[in-house]
Amino acid sequence: MSHAHDAHGEIDSLADLRDASRERLLTEIGMLRQQNGTNELAAAKREVLASRDAVYGMSAELGELRARLKSDVKNARHALMQTPTWRVGALVLRPLKLAKRLLRKK
């Protein structure tokens, strides 16, 4: 059945287009505009969602990098304090520290 003869059907071939009345064509144009508008709106909504997700994602990744940096600094500090140089230095300075503490108390 040709869609051109169906008042509610879609025009889907050149033959239909040639035979369609002006009124029929206007209806079809209206339908297509509406459909396109709906699709555009849905696409825009999805884009808004994706953009917001990207913002939250970046914020989360930044938080993650900060946490990793903090952890790395902590580990590096711990490793440094385990080195012989640091330990010897701490041992040498211990009497000085004690003296300083005593002087402060007095």
Added chain:
Amino acid sequence: MPRFSIVTPVYNPPAKALKACIKSVRKQDFSDWEWCIVNDCSTQPHVRKILNRLAARDSRVRVAHRTTNGGIVAASQDGLDMATGEFVALLDHDDVIVKRALKRVNEELKSDDTIDYLYTDEDKIDAKGRHYDVFRKPDFDPVRLRGQNYCCHFSVFRNTLLDKIGGFREGFDGSQDYDLILRATEHARTVAHIRSILYHWRVVPGSAAGDVHAKPYAYDAGKKAVESHFARHKISINVEKLNPGSYQHRFVTTDKSLLPHVSIVIPTRGDTSRLWGAATCMVENTVHNLLNKSTYPSFDIVIVRDVNLDGSVVHPFTVQHTKGVRYVDFPGPFNIAAKWNAGVLATRGEIVVVLDDDTQIESPDWLEQLVGQYQFRDVGIVGPLLLLADGRINSAGLSTSPRIRHIGHGDSSTKAGHMGVISVARSAIGVSGACMSFRRSLFDTVGGFSEHFQYDNADLDFCLKASLEGFRSVCTPEARVYHFGARTRAETTSPADEKRFINRWGRFINADPYAGKSA
């Protein structure tokens, strides 16, 4: 003004236990404290003798001897009235605090001036001094606190907060601390948790620690405390006692017209599978079950079905024809987050539920129970207890400790779990996307489900994004849903999704704030 006032009501403790308690306080690393001891007219002569000797030896100890036995509430309140310290710590007459307890608490309080209430982990100690029942607690969880007094020992309150809420209340004997903690946390600016066992709860014959049936009146008082808490929030509730110390609360709807509209989104391919021995189109079964069993007055269903590029449905199926069922066609490659997003964008409900097509509700009022949780403003996401086909637990929420996993997976759903964790509604770091409800406004704010996660972790990512906005995720056992296609998370993990998840939220792996041994 001392930093701490330790408040201890005393009534006939064994001499050995009382001496151990005294020793633990006097040996503290931190010295800026006073001890307010109220002897509630003990009949055993050794009590008065020990306490008087202690007061004579240490000027920081103040002892009051009541002339009549007033019970635990009256004695505790007398202790509070004596307290002049900035913070009040509650200590039972036969329990023990560790040597560093007050020092550690003081450090925590110094780190944040807004802490008004603080609690620590605890364990139990028997007559022979052996430690057991270690309770590693979650960080502050008001949802779980509504079901059980998990904070309990060692509790430290800002004294001005206690003045504000009026201290202990008559009529809550045995659960007076639970009532106090509930009221204190309603007003506290910040509640802190120290993840360290600083308190040993002694088990002696007749104590609630050793025999949960020793003080039945305490559980009646606990029920009353929970009812009172909900009444203050003007929420209609039906509270029942579960296993001792835990309380079930079911939301009661007096006017169903006030309930928000709920939209249920079901992504599906229309697959058929064997269900309890019979070949069943899963989505048909799910929708039929929803429409015929749910008692919720106002909901609609959006089915997101897979379609081929020419628009034909991949696996045609037929669902009960009603006005409340709509379809959204999804032509793209599989991406569960994209399917959820497409479905949610087509909804009109204030609350949205995403539901797998291989599910079946067990509780007819499942939606009422999920939606009821939203009466608390900080609740953004609520999930039910998910069951496997054989009735065992599929998921009681998600945890990231020690790895991403379903809490309670494979455990019996009739048991309460460690420290009753499964039996009460509580917060979790996330809930499973197999059945997850959320506020539609929250979905819009955080940008929906991240489509970067094609197979896994979009649900957990969504929950963590919600937490950035200050919303918590809750799992409630009052709503129960079967999830037939459920497999363990490890079997379905996608390495790419896992990598993306680590990039965003790696800091939570093995650091779940709600996990301890209890989860």
